[in-house]
Amino acid sequence: MKSGKTSVHSFAERIRGLVQSDIRRMTRECERLGGINLGQGICDQPVPDLLKESAIAAVRGDLSIYSKFEGIDALRQRIAEKMAEYNGIRCHPDREVVVTVGSTGGFVAACLALVDAGEEVIVFSPFYGYHVNILRLCQAALKFVTIHPPDWRFDPKELERAFSDRTRAVIINTPSNPCGKVFSREELDFIASLCQRHDALAITDEIYEYILYDGHRHVSIGSLPGMEDRTVTLSGFSKTYNMTGWRLGYAVGAAALMEKIGLLNDLLYICAPTPLQHAVVTAFDLAPSYYERLRADYARKLAVTCEACEEIGMRPFRPQGAYYLLVDVSGLGLSSDLDAANFLLTRAGVASVPGSSFHASPLDGKQQVRLCFAKQDAHLEEACRRLRRLAASPR
Structure with a gap:
C-alpha cells in the first residue's frame, strides 16, 4: 500500500x-x-607567518567557543575599515557586516535569504559552478548572458534583454573564476542602471579582488550611486592569504539585507571558526x-x-x-x-x-x-x- x-x-x-x-x-x-x-583552485603557497602565529595564539588562548553568528566585533570592525578604504563602500560594522564560512558560505546564505523559487537570476557565462548549483538549489530561474573571449566582454543589448520585471538579482564575479574577467567601471555602471530600472539586487563575489594584472583596477558595484541598498558584496581571506581550508569570508550590505543573511548564516553554520576569526584580524596589518x-x-x-x-x-x-x-x-x-x-x-x-x-x-x-x-x-x-x-x- x-x-x-x-x-x-x-x-x-x-x-x-x-x-x-x-x-x-x-x-x-x-x-x-x-x-x-x-x-x-587550491593554492598550495604558505599562509603568511603573521597569520599562522595569530592562529596559534588564538588556540592557545582558548578562544574556542561560539562567536556571535555575525562574527567577532574586532574582525567586523577591520572589515568595515577595509571596505571603506579599498572598495569605496561605507558600512556599519555592527549592522552591515556578517562573517561567513568562506565567501561561498556567504553566497549560500545570501541566496537562501533573498531568492525565492521561480524568481529570475541573471548569471554571466562562463561561470563559477558553485554559484549556479546553489541557485539551482534555491530553484531560481536562471538566465545566462555570455561573456566572449578573448577580451571577455558581454553584449550590452543581450544583458538588457535578460533583465525584466521578474529579475530578482544579477550575479557578478569580479575578478572572475574561471576566465579572469575584471568588470570595468563602465560595465558596472551599465549593470547598476539595469538593476535600478528593474528593482533588482546585485550579488557580487569579489574573493579575488587583490589579484589583478596589466593595470586593471578592482571596482565594487556596491560603491556606485544608487547601489548601496541593493548590493550584497562577498569576499574573504582564502585566496589573498592562501588559506582556502580556513573557511573565512564575509558579506557586506544594507542592514535590512544583512539581518536576514545573518539569520541564515546562524541556521546553516552557527558561526565561522572562532579562533580563526581572531587570527585573521591581523591580516589587515600586512603592509x-x-x-x-x-x-x-x-x-x-x-x-x-x-x-x-x-x-x-x-x-x-x-x-x-x-x-x-x-x-x-x-x-x-x-x-x-x-x-x-x-x-x-x-x-x-x-x-x-x-x-x-x-x-x-x-x-x-x-x-x-x-x-x-x-x-x-x-x-x-x-x-x-x-x-x-x-x-x-x-x-
Whole structure:
C-alpha cells in the first residue's frame, strides 16, 4: 500500500539535476594517478607567518567557543575599515557586516535569504559552478548572458534583454573564476542602471579582488550611486592569504539585507571558526607591499603557464585577474574538452578542468580547459615541464 511519502532511496526535488563538479572529479582522478593538480583552485603557497602565529595564539588562548553568528566585533570592525578604504563602500560594522564560512558560505546564505523559487537570476557565462548549483538549489530561474573571449566582454543589448520585471538579482564575479574577467567601471555602471530600472539586487563575489594584472583596477558595484541598498558584496581571506581550508569570508550590505543573511548564516553554520576569526584580524596589518608582491608573483606564474601552453599548441586566453587560465585546446587535435583534460592528465600527469563545466552552453567550452596556476614554483615548474614533453608526444 502506498503511503504517499517518498522512498528512503528517493531524494528531495530541490537537488534533482545537481551533480558533483568536474573540478572534484578531476581532483580525485589526479590523486589516483599521482598527478599535479592544476585543476582545483587550491593554492598550495604558505599562509603568511603573521597569520599562522595569530592562529596559534588564538588556540592557545582558548578562544574556542561560539562567536556571535555575525562574527567577532574586532574582525567586523577591520572589515568595515577595509571596505571603506579599498572598495569605496561605507558600512556599519555592527549592522552591515556578517562573517561567513568562506565567501561561498556567504553566497549560500545570501541566496537562501533573498531568492525565492521561480524568481529570475541573471548569471554571466562562463561561470563559477558553485554559484549556479546553489541557485539551482534555491530553484531560481536562471538566465545566462555570455561573456566572449578573448577580451571577455558581454553584449550590452543581450544583458538588457535578460533583465525584466521578474529579475530578482544579477550575479557578478569580479575578478572572475574561471576566465579572469575584471568588470570595468563602465560595465558596472551599465549593470547598476539595469538593476535600478528593474528593482533588482546585485550579488557580487569579489574573493579575488587583490589579484589583478596589466593595470586593471578592482571596482565594487556596491560603491556606485544608487547601489548601496541593493548590493550584497562577498569576499574573504582564502585566496589573498592562501588559506582556502580556513573557511573565512564575509558579506557586506544594507542592514535590512544583512539581518536576514545573518539569520541564515546562524541556521546553516552557527558561526565561522572562532579562533580563526581572531587570527585573521591581523591580516589587515600586512603592509601594502604584501599585495604588490602577491600581484607580481601571480603575474610571473601566469607568464610561465602561458608559455608552456603555447609551446604545445594550446592558446591561452590571458586573464585580467584571479589565478585561473582558460585555454583553447583545439590545437591538440582532440574532439572535446573532456578528451583534452583526460589527455593532459594521463599523458602528462597534469590535471585541468573541462571547459564545458563553466558554460551555459557546453558547446562554448568544448575546446577549452581551465588551469589554476596558484602553485608553489617547484610544483608549477614541474607541471609546465610535463606539459612541454607533450610537444614531442604523438596524440
